[in-house]
Amino acid sequence: MVEAAHQQQPPALVFDAARLSSQADIPQQFLWPADESPTPDAAEELPVPLIDLSGGAADAEVVRQVGEACELHGFFQVVNHGIDQALLAEAHRCMDAFFTLPLHEKQRAQRRQGESCGYASSFTGRFASKLPWKETLSFRYHSAAAAAAAADGGVADYFVEKLGEEYRHHGEVYGRYCSEMSRLSLEIMEVLGASLGVGRAHFRRFFEGNDSIMRLNYYPPCQRPYETLGTGPHCDPTSLTILHQDDVGGLQVFAAGRWRSIRPHAGAFVVNIGDTFMALSNGRYRSCLHRAVVNSRVPRRSLAFFLCPEMDKVVRPPGELVDANSPREYPDFTWRALLDFTMRHYRADMRTLEAFSNWIRHGHGHHL
Numbered sequence: 001m002v003e004a005a006h007q008q009q010p011p012a013l014v015f016d017a018a019r020l021s022s023q024a025d026i027p028q029q030f031l032w033p034a035d036e037s038p039t040p041d042a043a044e045e046l047p048v049p050l051i052d053l054s055g056g057a058a059d060a061e062v063v064r065q066v067g068e069a070c071e072l073h074g075f076f077q078v079v080n081h082g083i084d085q086a087l088l089a090e091a092h093r094c095m096d097a098f099f100t101l102p103l104h105e106k107q108r109a110q111r112r113q114g115e116s117c118g119y120a121s122s123f124t125g126r127f128a129s130k131l132p133w134k135e136t137l138s139f140r141y142h143s144a145a146a147a148a149a150a151a152d153g154g155v156a157d158y159f160v161e162k163l164g165e166e167y168r169h170h171g172e173v174y175g176r177y178c179s180e181m182s183r184l185s186l187e188i189m190e191v192l193g194a195s196l197g198v199g200r201a202h203f204r205r206f207f208e209g210n211d212s213i214m215r216l217n218y219y220p221p222c223q224r225p226y227e228t229l230g231t232g233p234h235c236d237p238t239s240l241t242i243l244h245q246d247d248v249g250g251l252q253v254f255a256a257g258r259w260r261s262i263r264p265h266a267g268a269f270v271v272n273i274g275d276t277f278m279a280l281s282n283g284r285y286r287s288c289l290h291r292a293v294v295n296s297r298v299p300r301r302s303l304a305f306f307l308c309p310e311m312d313k314v315v316r317p318p319g320e321l322v323d324a325n326s327p328r329e330y331p332d333f334t335w336r337a338l339l340d341f342t343m344r345h346y347r348a349d350m351r352t353l354e355a356f357s358n359w360i361r362h363g364h365g366h367h368l
Contacts, residue, residue: 015122016103017135017220021299024223029131030122031227036130038226038252038259038293046075046253046260050268054080057190057200066188067195070285073255074273077265078188083180085267088244091177094170095301099135099218109137109162114343116140116213118162133228133294138215141178141305143208155214178214181242181305185210188240188271189307196281198318203280211335212308213238219250219292219300230292230300234348236274237338237356238306243270248300254289254350275353276308276335282317283329289350311336331360 013029020026049065057063069076098106103121111118117138122131139158155178159171189203219230230250245251245264252259262270278287294300309315316332330353341356342348 013131014103015131015135017099017121017218018103021220021222026222026224026228029129030133030222031224032130032229032232036229036233038229038291040226042252042259042261042293044260045263046073046255048073048075048077048262048270050077050079050265052080053078053082053187057187057194063191063194066191070192070195070273073253074286074288075253075255075262075270075290076272077262077268077270078184079265079268081184081269083184083269087173087176087180090173091244091303092246092301094173095216095218095303098137098170098216099299099301105163106135106137108164111138116339116343117158130229130232132231132292133219133222134230134292135218135220136215138213139174141175141182141210141212141214143179143182143210143212174214177303178212178305181214182210182212182307184242184269185212185240185305185307188242192277192281192285196284196321198320202318206280206313207239207307207309209310209313210307211310213306215304215306217292217300217302217304219294221296221299222294223296225294225296228294230294233289233291233350235287235289235350235352236272236306237276237342237348237352238274238308239276239280240307241270241272241274242305242307243272244303245270246301248295248298250293250295250300251302252291252293254291259291274306275356276315276338278353279315279330279333280317282321282326284321284326287353308339309335311339330357333357333360 013027049069051062051065055062066076106119109119111120117140120136142154155175156168156171159167186204189207190200193203194200222228247264249264251262253262273285273287275287312334314332322328338356346355
């Protein structure tokens, strides 16, 4: 019996973008069911506010706009955010340099089973069907060291350890980029606190020592773009996502019952609420289903910073957001427990937090 099972084992699938992006006949594991596949009408633009942060978190108009967007679908864009355009351009250049390497060189940073960091060519090691048409490189960023002289050490050391000394520059660029993303995240947390009526300091303090994840996304061209997805429909399990798209476009959000696109806007970052912040807001602000589509002509790239609390910090909404009319929606949990759940037990989708809450209520996760 064991021998028969062994014989049926298909050969390991490898996603080699350089080879597959020009092929019309792609492995069936990448084909999505017709009812989940992208359709041309989803290219219609979703109107999301373009919020000017130059006035800071004290600007009442900024607070109002962010609050409205978060109650509607959880997505907005920010401009005048103070991120140096030269740093942004260099972060994109380094991303290109990495993803255009031969596959065996990228695999030096290969993500291991059950881990959230490293290089992943699609998710061929984790899932057997409905695979995303993309490559990613993910790494952690700890803000606790931000004040120290070696603020970028963690990220730079990761690149050197995985890819060699010649990638120190990449690591230093992404260390600086993460530091800026952390700063921007804390500013947005002040706005979110003000919009929820718990004060500007509450969420800023909660995330000051963040243990976040940075991900570089590369979506190669695909000759069957209406049968594949770059990233399947999901809500981010993290707290806040700050995304910089290149000019190609491909981010789609499910709002008011249908899929629509968020077009790239030069110099703007797309921000969205994740499941962990949904729990912190006691369900007042909801994370929103989104996906990425691919095209047959050019690759698409994006830089995604996922703000996360420190691993063992308890995620619990402030008392002001809990009362007789708004009872607790989710049990207490740690980010470590939710991350572990999405890595080992559950493929993130629109019901991740609900499934995780039930998992905790049934006695799991208490040891995490």
